[in-house]
Amino acid sequence: xxxxxxxxxxxxxxxxxxxxxxxxxxxxxxxxxxxxxxxxxxxxxxxxxxxxxxxxxxxxxxxxxxxxxxxxxxxxxxxxxxxxxxxxxxxxxxxxxxxxxxxxxxxxxxxxxxxxxxxxxxxxxxxxxxxxxxxxxxxxxxxxxxxxxxxxx
Numbered sequence: 001x002x003x004x005x006x007x008x009x010x011x012x013x014x015x016x017x018x019x020x021x022x023x024x025x026x027x028x029x030x031x032x033x034x035x036x037x038x039x040x041x042x043x044x045x046x047x048x049x050x051x052x053x054x055x056x057x058x059x060x061x062x063x064x065x066x067x068x069x070x071x072x073x074x075x076x077x078x079x080x081x082x083x084x085x086x087x088x089x090x091x092x093x094x095x096x097x098x099x100x101x102x103x104x105x106x107x108x109x110x111x112x113x114x115x116x117x118x119x120x121x122x123x124x125x126x127x128x129x130x131x132x133x134x135x136x137x138x139x140x141x142x143x144x145x146x147x148x149x150x151x152x153x
């Protein structure tokens with residue numbers, strides 16, 4: 001499972017011109033799922049996301065996890081293109097991305113587990129929809145994670 005984590009001042013998802021979900025200050029998570037992903041990957045990433053110190057303390061040092069930032073939110077958006085392989089040619093291959101019948105249940109488990117770890121509801125996009133994601137990146141702070149490369153990140 002791959003994540004792009006962006007600290008944001010605000011973020012939203014629109015579908016067919018209508019606002020679907022939004023958050024103010026918080027984290028936007030783009031999630032890519034492959035067939036090898038399991039509940040262990042979900043547990044690992046959810047734990048890391050809520051414990052990662054990405055927000056400034058009173059001294060301006062990134063020292064606070066999202067669980068200690070009042071009024072913060074999480075917005076989770078599925079993005080199969082995170083599983084792209086660009087090794088050959090100029091057209092990315094998405095062969096590693098899970099098909100919807102595998103990815104959707106894992107995506108739903110991820111959002112449910114993340115909400116439990118965060119202690120608040122999590123906003124989401126709509127799995128498989130053509131979404132327009134808007135954000136104001138704060139910092140900018142952008143973190144990449146891959147649950148299958150735990151020792152390399």
